[in-house]
Amino acid sequence: MERFELRFSGNAPLAGRAHVGVVASGDLEVLMEPSNETVVSVRTSVDGFEKVWRATLARFFARHPVAARIEINDSGATPGVVSLRLAQALERTKA
Template sequence: METLEYRFENGTRALPAQPQVVGVVGSGNLEVLIESAPQGGACTIEIKTAAIGFGPTWQAVMQDFHQRWQLADARIAINDMGATPAVVSLRLDQAVETMLVSAP
């Protein structure tokens, strides 16, 4: 397993307090846990992946995600078993959208 960590500063969109989990860790898939947490206005992302050596690809996908959502004070944990970049993006968007829709 490889662990990758990213931090994106100066987010502008806060999330509701209720954490969300989307996806299932399994063959070719991943699980995303997203929660609101004090991060000094940043969004932190920790990825645990079985696909070793794909740091540049992960970084590109995370930068794209941050540009779309601009999350502030958010913590994201990803457990990956070899999902494609498209599936990663889909699950991340699903997690944020689920949080925003379920907010009171």
């Protein structure tokens, strides 16, 4: 398991908080909450992919520059699944 914290610039406020996903093989859990700064804490079962995480998250925040505190508990999800879960979580914050 590896853990790291990544920061991005985002200023669009979130309407609420959301939780999606499960820590199951090939999947991940995302907890997304309103915050003054954009910080993502990642715990992942697969070591050595911090760069990929940074790129995946940077793409997400480029499209959705939200101010959010995000926690990710990952069990080996692909970047595609990560992007999907982030989009789902963001959608749910609007509900």
